[in-house]
Amino acid sequence: MLQKRQKIILQLLHDSPKPLLGKQLAQRINVTSRTIRSDIKILNEVLRQFKTEIASSRRDGYYIEDRDILAKVIASMVDEKEKLVRIPNTPSERVIFIIFKLAFSVDYISMESLATMIFVSKTTINYDVKKIIELVKKCKGVELIVSPLKGLLLVGTERGKRMLLSDLLSRGRNIKDILLLSQQYPYIYLGDHLDKEGLFLFETIVNVLNRFGYCLTDKDVGVLVTDILISIKRIQLGCHIEECGEKVDTKIVSSFVKDIEKFFNVDIDEQEMSYFQQRFNAKRLLGVSDCEYNYAEETETIINEFLEEIKKSFDLDFSNNLSFKSNLILHINPMINRLKEHRFEENALIDEIKKNYPFAFEIATLMIDVMKDKLQVVINESEVAYIALHVAVALEESYERIQVAIICGSGLSMAQLLKRKLLSYFNSQVNIIGQFSLYQLNNIVKGEFGKVDLIVTVLPLKVDNIPVVQVNPLIMEEDLVKIRQYLNNPVMLNQRLQQKSEFSFFKENLFEYFDMETDYLVCIQALTKRLKQENVITDEQKFYESVVQRENLYSTILDGMIAIPHPLESFSKTTVVSVGILKEAVKYCGKKVKLILLFAVNTRESEKLKMLFAMLEELLDSQDKLNELTKCTSYEEFMEKMET
Known part of the structure; x- marks a missing residue:
């Protein structure tokens, strides 16, 4: 039975594109070169059963010529649940590996040591350091010191370091990836039970959210798991968060902190609890049920000013739209918490939102000056796009229902079927004023049945003053698309009637x-x-x-x-x-x-x-x-x- 250290040696030899010196393996696994030589002898005794062995060169080091056989050996000897440390191969993997090494070190790490650890040249490390410098610049409270003699040292606040590490692990990942960190980042060692710990935090957080009636996005649940997991690893190392400088209501965190202390065998003080709560407060909410949501006073001030700017700039009054204001509170309050820490949301749908809702996006840009005035920060395009979606919903709600007349020459049953179909798909957008026969068309045009914005008919009609949509009697998908073109934006409907304008x-x-x-x-x-x-x-x-x-x-x-x-x-x-x-x-x-x-x-x-x-x-x-x-x-x- 091979020891885990010996299995790691096999994995490192398999992953490396070139031979590895004994001192490189020793430094990577934190043992002596003598131990490596002993392990190689034991490994060769096992490998000879597979008709292969680890060869060595005094100049180049250890290597195995047949990688395919080595892969089979590793697969047969390593339990699926057993996690082995792998070599970071890509530039992005090396950047993450180096930042984690620096964050968990209190001393300088030389570039030669880093090159030895991951079996690359010092020149490659120099390229990686340039990328790390750019990354660190974006994170408030941390700085990378580069010394030609001593090497690299990551300095700054504990808060800044935690945010940097959490961002690296959760950037662009879905919740499944975040809950399988050891598989996503096999070149980072954060303990033997990382996935089990992540799953425990996930289940604990979800239970608490359900208990308090909060609903977060899937991604933000995963990010919150990462935030707390990184914090616990730092606490275990003896690194503690600074005072936050403001009073934080830790009601939610208090409800599960004892469970965390027991599971991880750590002590979490008031400052750590405040930090955990701040991490929760910065997450986007999908909804709140069965409870009172506490939000900052400045949130309401910002929203009211935003609504005033909308009215002043576009003559749109949303002040009585309680649903819109409520949705803005759920979005803006966490956003304020993020902005105070210079953290911005990513939005992969920016281009789609700008294309499909250009008017809503233009209205949402008014928030830029409001936030700049109140918080002295400029929100990014992703944040504007999220606000635009809330504006788009409010715009839809502000439009009056379209008055629709149904003209059908096939009898009452077909007219009723058309009506049911329209109401089942567009109930919140239309008001069916009645079903009519073709001979009543002139009466409709004269307005004898009231205002008519749109005629839906199975007959080929042409009317001068009222838009007409001809549909299949059974309403096919293409018919729904045609109707939706009119209903999705009543302003567009009016526009069709006023082409000269x-x-x-x-x-x-x-x-x-x-x-x-x-x-x-x-x-x-x-x-x-x-x-x-x-x-x-x-x-x-x-x-x-x-x-x-x-x-x-x-x-x-x-x-x-x-x-x-x-x-x-x-x-x-x-x-x-x-x-x-x-x-x-x-x-x-x-x-x-x-x-x-x-x-x-x-x-x-x-x-x-x-x-x-x-x-x-x-x-x-x-x-x-x-x-x-x-x-x-x-x-x-x-x-x-x-x-x-």
Whole structure:
């Protein structure tokens, strides 16, 4: 029976692309070179049964020529539950390995020692250190000291070190990965029972959340497990958190701290409990049930100011939307806790949110100045995107129900079936004013049955003043898509009825085709000049600089090679769009652009502004139409495609 140390030697020899010196193995496993020689003799006695052995070279060290046989030997001798330390092979693996080594060391670690530990050159370590420096810079409270003589030393607050380690382990991972840390990070040793400890914390935290009526995202539950697990490992090492400087209600943590102390055999003091509670407070909430949610006073202040800015800028009053305010509280309160620690959420759906909800995203950007004013921090694009989703829901709720008339010539039963289908899919969005026969169409148009916003029919009809959707009598999936195009945005519905008004956003003198090779910002500058020439803006330079500022803050380039640049502030006398089409796509910030819609908005024209973003949403829904627009070379051709 091989000892675990000997199995690790086999694993290290298997993972290494080149022979390993005895002193390298000794340093990696923390034993003497003499012990390594003894272990190699024992291993060779076992390996000869498999007709192979560990060869050695005085200059290069130990190696095995047949790696396939070695892999089979390891598989046969290592229990599935037994975790062996592996060599970090990729640059990202080496970075994580080195940071963990530094975080759990109180002394300098030389680059030669690190190179020996992971069997790479000192030059490779130097490259890795550059990446580590960039990573550490983003983490508040920690700093990497690089000494040519002594090596590397990670200094800073205990809070900063814990956050750095937790971020490394949980970044981009789902909850399953986080609960199997030893498999995800086999080159990091944090104890023999890491997965068991993670599972215990997961079950403990989930039980507490259920008891208190809190619901976190799956990812945040996993991150919370990682936060607490890293903290416990640090406590076991004798590293304790600093005073937080503010009073924290530890009611939730207090309910399970005794279980943690017993399981891990550690003592958790008041400061550690406060830190655990802060980690919980920084997590995004999906909901709260059967309990009173305690949130900071500044949260309500920030939300009220945000709602005031929305009303002032877009003439939208959400002050009485209690559901919207409640959802904002559940999101903003944890966000404030994150921002105070300079931690920002990642959002993989940013581009999708910007594309599908451009108006909601634009409204959400108002939170940037509010947070900057109140907390002196600039929130990132991911945080804005999350807020945009809450705004999108509030916008949907603010729209009036669409008044729908059903015209069916096949009898009452078919009309009833259409009605049931519509209500089953769109109950919260429509009001069915009745089922009618074809001969009643003129009465509907005259308004004798009340206001009608949309006609749904199985017959091929054309009505001048009311949109018509023709559907299959049994309502197929494509029919639902057609109806949804109208119902998803009532502003878009009104827009279809006022096409002349809709296209007043565009003017021939605000159109430019760029047939020569150019640059994205040069195009914006040219389109800004046209706005000045048409007397839409008064200060050309100020407008352009504000547009560039927004681009530097958050890119307005969307999928489909379309960009919607616009200034941070309202400079325009009226709301218009300056259009630029490039013969050849250009790249800016890693994204291609071929169609530029430079928005010049007057926030006092709230209805026109809503119509503008409604038009944009409809445009972004049709990739085919976008493709056609990018091929246009003249204003006439552009308008013809827009009206199609």
